[in-house]
Amino acid sequence: MTRLAWRLARPNILSSVLLLAAVAVFAVLTRQAMTAFMHDSGLDACLAGNGDCGNLMQAFDMRFDTVTTVVKLLNVVPMLIGVFWGGPLIARELEQGTHRLVWTQSHGRGRWLAARLGVHLAGAAAVAAVFTQLMAWWFAPIERIQVEGTVLYGRLDPNVFDFRGIVPVAYAVFAFAVGAAAGALLRRTVPAMAVTLVLYLVTTVLVRVWREHFMAPLRSTYAFGVTDPRAGKGDWVLSHDTVDPTGALTTLAEVPAACRAQADHTATDACLGGLGYQWADTYQPIERFWTFQLIETGIFAGLAATALGFAAWWVVRKLA
Amino acid sequence: MRVLGRAPSGAVADVGFVAQDKPLYRNLTVGETVRMGAWLNPGWDRQAVVDRIERIGITPEQKVGGLSGGQRSQVALAVALGKRPRLLLLDEPVADLDPIARRDFLRTLMAEVAESGVTVVLSSHLLADVEKTCEFLVLLTTPVRRGAEDRRAPGADVHSHVQLADHTETLLAQHRLVTGPRAAAPALTAAHSVVQADYTDRQASLVLRARGPIDERVWTVRPISLEALALAYMSAPEQQETAA
Numbered sequence: 001m002t003r004l005a006w007r008l009a010r011p012n013i014l015s016s017v018l019l020l021a022a023v024a025v026f027a028v029l030t031r032q033a034m035t036a037f038m039h040d041s042g043l044d045a046c047l048a049g050n051g052d053c054g055n056l057m058q059a060f061d062m063r064f065d066t067v068t069t070v071v072k073l074l075n076v077v078p079m080l081i082g083v084f085w086g087g088p089l090i091a092r093e094l095e096q097g098t099h100r101l102v103w104t105q106s107h108g109r110g111r112w113l114a115a116r117l118g119v120h121l122a123g124a125a126a127v128a129a130v131f132t133q134l135m136a137w138w139f140a141p142i143e144r145i146q147v148e149g150t151v152l153y154g155r156l157d158p159n160v161f162d163f164r165g166i167v168p169v170a171y172a173v174f175a176f177a178v179g180a181a182a183g184a185l186l187r188r189t190v191p192a193m194a195v196t197l198v199l200y201l202v203t204t205v206l207v208r209v210w211r212e213h214f215m216a217p218l219r220s221t222y223a224f225g226v227t228d229p230r231a232g233k234g235d236w237v238l239s240h241d242t243v244d245p246t247g248a249l250t251t252l253a254e255v256p257a258a259c260r261a262q263a264d265h266t267a268t269d270a271c272l273g274g275l276g277y278q279w280a281d282t283y284q285p286i287e288r289f290w291t292f293q294l295i296e297t298g299i300f301a302g303l304a305a306t307a308l309g310f311a312a313w314w315v316v317r318k319l320a
Numbered sequence: 321m322r323v324l325g326r327a328p329s330g331a332v333a334d335v336g337f338v339a340q341d342k343p344l345y346r347n348l349t350v351g352e353t354v355r356m357g358a359w360l361n362p363g364w365d366r367q368a369v370v371d372r373i374e375r376i377g378i379t380p381e382q383k384v385g386g387l388s389g390g391q392r393s394q395v396a397l398a399v400a401l402g403k404r405p406r407l408l409l410l411d412e413p414v415a416d417l418d419p420i421a422r423r424d425f426l427r428t429l430m431a432e433v434a435e436s437g438v439t440v441v442l443s444s445h446l447l448a449d450v451e452k453t454c455e456f457l458v459l460l461t462t463p464v465r466r467g468a469e470d471r472r473a474p475g476a477d478v479h480s481h482v483q484l485a486d487h488t489e490t491l492l493a494q495h496r497l498v499t500g501p502r503a504a505a506p507a508l509t510a511a512h513s514v515v516q517a518d519y520t521d522r523q524a525s526l527v528l529r530a531r532g533p534i535d536e537r538v539w540t541v542r543p544i545s546l547e548a549l550a551l552a553y554m555s556a557p558e559q560q561e562t563a564a
Contacts, residue, residue, distance in 0.1 A: 003359045007352060008345065097343035101396075104337035105360035106403060108329070 001107055005115040009123055012085050016127045023131065027138035030067045034141045037063060047144060057145050061152065068142060071153070074163040077131055078171035079200050081124045086179015087193035089120055090315065094187045099319075113315050117180060117308065121173060128172035135163050146232055154234030155289050158208060161236075165293040170300035175200045177307035184311045184319065207299060212238055214295045217282040225266070225273035228281070236284040245276030324406055333363065336405030336438075340412040342396040344384045350395060351380030354402070361403035369402040372428070390421025394428060401432055410442035414449055422446075426453055451546035457491060459484035459553055484553055488546055495549050499525040500539035508539065516552040527552040 038044045043060060046053035061068070090113075093099040103109040139160075145152045153160050161167070178199050183192035217238050222229055244250045252260075259271035284292070323331040344353055350373060358364040373380065376394045378387065387395065393413065400408060413429075414422040426449060433440055444450050450457065460480040484491070495515070498508065505524040509517070513529040527544065528534070534541050544552075 001360060004356050007348065007356070011347070096346070097339055097341045098345055099343075100337070100339040101343045101345075101399075102360065104332065104335070104400075105357070106333040106362055107360060108332060 001111050001115040005119040009119050024134055027134055031138050057147055071159055078175045081172045082175020082179045082196045082200050083193045085120055085124055086176035087183050087196045088189045089180050089183055091183030091189040091192040095189055110316055124172045124176045125169050128169045132168045149228055149231030151234035156236035156284055156286055167293055167296050170297040174300040174304040177304040181307040181311040184314045214292055217284055219282050221278045221280045223273040224277045225269040234286045238282045241280045243278045243280045334406045336400035336408040338396045338400045338410050342393050344396055346385030348384055350378055350382050353384055357399045357402045363404050365402055365404050369398050372398040390417050393425050408438050408440045413442055447547035447550050454488055457488050494529050495544045496528050496530050497542045497544045498528050498539045504538050
């Protein structure tokens with residue numbers, strides 16, 4: 001049964017390998033360009049010397065703008081696995097009637113389902129893991145980019161978190177499980193794929209909104225004109241507020257006109273700092289990266305297990 | 321319900337089944353389909369399947385999706401027989417086949433029955449084929465008007481009942497197609513069971529289940545084909561009353 005499942009998964013595996021190969025080519029080429037630029041522009045040396053590399057980094061960010069835009073597309077990989085692996089898995093068998101062929105061989109439908117789900121799950125997890133590793137390697141140069149003490153692509157940043165660590169594997173497994181369950185329930189490939197797409201997007205968006213509440217955020221206050229004590233760490237900053245000397249929230253538009261009239265913003269900051277104005281940041285510290293990864297992996301693994309359990313129950317007990 | 325003396329779930333390995341649409345994985349080759357049978361069935365008879373495939377005249381390299389309907393049916397049958405079932409269930413096996421493919425399919429089937437002694441239960445609307453192949457006939461009817469039947473969702477509960485179940489030889493021996501003068505009909509229908517009766521002004525033609533000898537001086541008595549017999553039963557679900 002497992003061998004049949006492997007044989008039937010062959011087109012999926014082949015297309016995934018091709019896709020991964022294409023991504024690898026892209027990653028190798030762009031990473032070479034990025035490291036070369038860092039070296040040639042002196043950014044490397046600057047970062048090593050702890051100097052002010054703001055301008056060089058901004059230049060880098062602009063030069064590789066299109067490359068870093070790709071980052072936002074990486075999140076679709078688990079979704080594609082769910083839509084193109086999970087959706088058709090059971091639905092296509094039901095559509096083409098081949099379930100009547102396999103269920104009437106010497107092993108029943110339970111064995112069939114276990115084999116098909118198992119092989120595809122292993123494949124989905126493997127593809128997601130390889131892809132994540134590849135992207136982590138590719139992303140290493142970009143991760144060092146900071147503008148004025150702000151890490152642009154910190155690991156906890158919502159745009160980056162999703163394809164780092166172990167959550168992509170959980171996303172892929174979840175997307176696949178939803179696809180399989182939808183296929184079993186709807187018995188039609190295309191509707192199952194559409195439902196998978198919608199459910200996956202809705203779930204990931206909800207969890208993404210919820211993510212900053214996984215743990216209570218920390219708060220850090222520091223005077224105007226003083227360097228942020230956590231600059232360059234790559235924290236996930238949730239809010240960045242101005243606090244007046246009494247400790248109440250305010251905005252830069254409401255600070256005393258005398259300070260606003262200063263020659264440059266360094267002088268403005270020094271003026272406000274002297275009056276007792278402070279920055280108040282709420283943030284999730286970068287040290288929580290793995291805790292957050294584990295929490296989110298747990299959420300998606302739980303949802304995936306529920307969907308798979310439903311699919312198994314439905315196929316074994318309910319399908320005629 | 322018991323299958324081969326066991327609960328149905330325990331008899332799966334001994335029961336072969338070919339669904340009406342002859343499902344096979346279309347993107348596998350014929351050779352892979354045969355290997356699939358070996359993967360899925362411990363008692364797989366590889367050589368017999370390979371021989372059967374060879375006799376169909378297709379090569380293992382061909383894609384299942386590219387086969388004709390007749391070839392696909394033959395492959396599906398070969399796969400179903402490959403697990404060496406003691407009971408083979410065929411759901412409308414030849415309904416969608418052209419006459420030659422139908423003949424070939426049934427020929428393969430009959431050869432297999434002769435060789436291995438497998439019991440075949442097949443459902444069919446093609447009565448001529450049933451007559452050629454079947455030793456035992458079970459006629460199911462549904463007491464629903466035809467129009468209503470068509471509109472029913474597939475899988476809905478169908479309350480068919482068995483109208484006829486007997487050896488075909490017995491049925492053919494008992495039933496007669498009888499024509500003769502209408503005036504003599506009441507005496508005849510009183511003596512025998514009437515399956516179907518058609519009357520014109522002077523003539524009566526009847527399908528009878530004979531309970532004894534029929535007077536051949538009055539009546540023209542002919543043997544009936546299984547097809548005509550089944551048709552008579554199906555078009556007259558209730559046993560016909562005597563002449564109107």
